[in-house]
Amino acid sequence: MEKTFLMVKPDGVQRGLIGEIVKRLEQKGFQLVAAKLMLMTREQAEEHYAEHKGKDFFEPLVEFITSGPVFAMVWQGEQVIALSRILNGKTNVLEAAPGTIRGDFALHTRLNLIHGSDSPESAEREINHFFKPEEILDYKRDV
Ligand code: CMP
Secondary structure: OOEEEEEEOHHHHHOOOHHHHHHHHHHHOOEEEEEEEEOOOHHHHHHHOHHHOOOOOHHHHHHHHOOOOEEEEEEEOOOHHHHHHHHHOOOOOOOOOOOOHHHHHOOOOOOOOEEEOOOHHHHHHHHHHHOOHHHOOOOOOOO
16 A cells, blocks of 8 residues: 655644644545654755755754754555645645645745655655654554
8 A cells, every 4th residue: 555754844833733634644544554753854854855955044944954853754545645735735825726735824935834755756864864663563454
């Protein structure tokens, strides 16, 4: 079954939106298989966002993502990588449609509440970056 890495960013944790975000993913039919509340170190943040190094928003992004706890998660389900990105909404706040997490709750392209892996390769890399294999649980769910 396909897996992806999703993370509620510090703005989402601070605004008390973990429950709302988890609810939307559960309602869609995805299964939560790992989760932890954690502080990202600068090294972790720079590695996680390595592809954006050199861009003007890189430093503010690292500052923001290390500013408070994040809620890191692994979700699984059919086409969870692409479908969860639709639930998240577009990165650019002006393009995030109502009904999506960002469209309903975010006002800023950087403070955009949630991160989701954009491909199978990044999902695997990001899951391994945040979780040990034994932290990802396999359990039966009938719905
Ligand atoms: P995310 O999906 O986590 O991937 C990269 C992050 O960089 C993105 O969400 C935003 O938080 C941030 N980001 C991307 N583009 C911009 C931008 N133009 N200005 C500020 N932040 C950005």
